[in-house]
Amino acid sequence: MDCNPDGIILTTARESNFRFFSSYLLHHKWEYGLGIAFIFATNWIAVNIPLYLGKSIDLLGDDTLVDQQDALMQAIGMVIALALVMVVTRTVSRILFFNPGRAIEREFKDDALARLTSMQPDFYREHETGTLISIVNNDINGVRALAGIVMLQVFNIIFALSLTPLKMFQISPSLTLYCIFPVLITFAIAHKGIAYMRLMMRARMGELQEMSASTVGFLSGIEVIKSNHIQGWAETAFAGENDKILDRSLKLARVRTIVLPVIAYTDRLLKVLILGVGGSYLINQDLSLGDLTALLSYAALLAMPFISLGLVFSAWQTGIVSLESMRRILDQPLHPQDQQHKQAPQREQLFSHQLRVENLSYTYPGSASPALTDISFEIKPGQTVGVVGQVGAGKSTLVNCLNRYLAVGPGQVFLDGEDVTVMSRQDLRSAVRTITQEPFLFSDTVSENVRFGAADHAEALSLEQALHQGDMLAEVEQFPEQEQTLVGEKGILLSGGQKQRLSLTRGLYTPCKLLVLDNVLSAVDNETERFLLDQIFNHARAAATLIVSHRASVLEQVDTILVMADGKIVAQGTHAELLEISPEYRHSWQLQQQGDGVDA
Template sequence: LQTLSSQTVGILSGIEEIKSYQVQAWAIAEFEAPNKAILQRSLTLARIRTLVLPVITYTDRIMKVMILAIGGTYLINQQLSIGELTAFLAYATLLAMPFISMGMVFSAYQTGMVSLESMRNILDQPVEEQERQHLDAPERIGLFRQGIEVRNLSYRYPDNELATLKNISFSIAPGQTLGILGKVGSGKSTLVNCLNRYLDVEAGQLFIDGRDVTTLSKSDLRSAVRTITQEPFLFSDTVANNIRFGAAERSEALSLETALRQGDMLDEVNLFPERENTLVGEKGILLSGGQKQRLSLARAMYTPSKLMILDNVLSAVDNKTERYLLDQIFNKLRSDCTLIVSHRASVLEKVDHILVLQDGEVVAQGSHQQLLQSSDFYRETFELQREGGEP
């Protein structure tokens, strides 16, 4: 049933692609396979129950008939009294009920074992190490006053022989914006996941205000860091609740209208059937890719943060919208430090400093103008994208 459920969700989620590629026959075949397997198992179980359950059900009556037949003979021959025969019948009834229940217990046991296996897949997941002592409120508020520094950061995934990141070093001072440019697979997302500690880094590689990040609890760090990705997760809720995201009572929160305006979503939301109270559907399925990205930006701007990480958040918007959102990011983004990750050089023109990543290494760095002179890759990327192409 778990396989069938996953198969059903996958097919329904990809219904547009199935129709686009005209592979309905394949989808039906994929859907029928687990159904046929379940049908065969159900028929086998039905056959077993047809044979076993009647035997178990009539055991009580069969035992009584046998006791009456044999006991009656003994009674006639005066080898057994009427009281003893009655006692045998009572004991037979007491013994039959547990025997009948065994079939039900066995069936429940089999069902329970299947459910237990599904639960174990969740319960046996590795547990994060016990968090270190939480910072008190003043210390938490003061995080990133001196910025963030990365020293020779390297990272290798457990299943890979080669390192994904190799000796990455940079720093972001308060009020500074750092850009990272790289092709797909250059290590950008891995670097982002190291900064917000979705991936664990070794001691001595990542520092906040001169303090090793491994001495901070992950909850303290993540309360100060906000990460917005190119595929943001939206809850099956209203536009307003997806932006407020549990922060409506915070005194420093913007008004909902201001956040929507800064995310370039106000005009479109006003056209929705119920405006900001319109449901966005499961995972934001009722919104386009660009709308989801802009809604996530509005959510990011709703409350301030210490470090804002924007990971390819403008990949699904047009050039006009991109220019407007970049203006909002550079002029109105409320964060002490900002990191913008992109494979589009045009997004990084106004940042203070840019790192160019290739195969997990920093191959060039500097301002936009400096990199146009010193980095062939950066210059070619910028020129190709300016002409409307992609590298």
């Protein structure tokens, strides 16, 4: 295993699907081990029942035995007893396989979410949200079937197709050899059909992912679709993708109608062979009537494995394609430092001295010009630093470099003298808390959105205090269920200003080291803005604050202001100093003062 210059893990050889999947199976080796033992017991009982049936038939035709009735009742009793025991072993075997299958499904989902939360923006630029949702919610079903029903039936088929022919061979070796030829023909046809089905299933799964991505896009832009009266276009586009899936599904159905019946009717051919060839053996007295009955029973026993074989082939192919799809997430490389976390005492000491930025430059992938150029400044505990600039000046890019949402190069950002690129993102973000300009609320209650991520933080504010600091208390008290009111998906039931203030409330709920506010007051009025600024500057429990805005009036109370333009810091100083030395800052401040006067 190697690392590239950016520190991303690169594997020299991709692990096979068998080894990858086996690592999950081994988590439940005891359940699977017991399940295999119970499946063996079930099949062993199943192949012994026909022997007693055959014995019963022979006893009915044998008038020479003195204790014929007792022997017959004993044979019938054994059939009943074995059948009852088989019910128990069969039920237990299914429990021992299906439960681990569900548990492995949960493990796959947990691991997929953990990997998704570790991925950086480049990954999400390459993978649409709808595709990822389809993989985690739809493709996982194939993996669950692979770990449950397929695993069970594989061992069931192995034992059935080994124990049953063995018993048949013990009765009539030559007749058993006759039965081998239909089996070989069946496997040859199945092999060709299943190979084609795999290609169709992989293509269908990709089409399902594309349709899921389109559906998410349509639903996210539903207001745009309605306002522009393009419902017909959306319906046509969706119908086109739906038709592609229908065509693919019909092709799969045609293959199944050819392959699966061939597999299922193999046992019928075996019965014909046994009756035809075995009948001649019976006439020549090479077999007894009981032996022929037992052989016909074994042919019936072979029916279920052959029927199951078709279903297993189909489920196996679906499972393998699903596993490949899940590995698009689970095989994503990780940065090695993100797996190495500081001890709790060391983490508590972060941001004891300063956050220092030295000659920071950043260029977005695919862009010819840099978004940031030679940015240098520092912020220490106890300070409040502001960043101001017009739209497109690089303010949000700077914030995303500080919290490493964007991948910065080494030697540019330091926390207490330590390069942040050798520090896990989790450790860095435990000291640097960011509230973005695009607030995100979960489809949950007001209280749960405020408490999100706080767990049982000992120094958390009361919910009432936090809502007051975010200027949401009065409004929440007017909600139908107050703090237990659901805010809807992405906070759709709230206004833009309410979403911003509730997001700010979440950030103020617990203390932090460095609080970064990225234009979080853009959707509030002047009076609310003044109240929130008072709470941020005078009541927030952050060791330091970095507040970003395109409005100069917001930053009048900060210790130092950085003026940005075209990705560079063009001036820095206090509000009074910048009014003297920076034409850009002075012009911006004057325009905003005039605008505020008009609003007033």
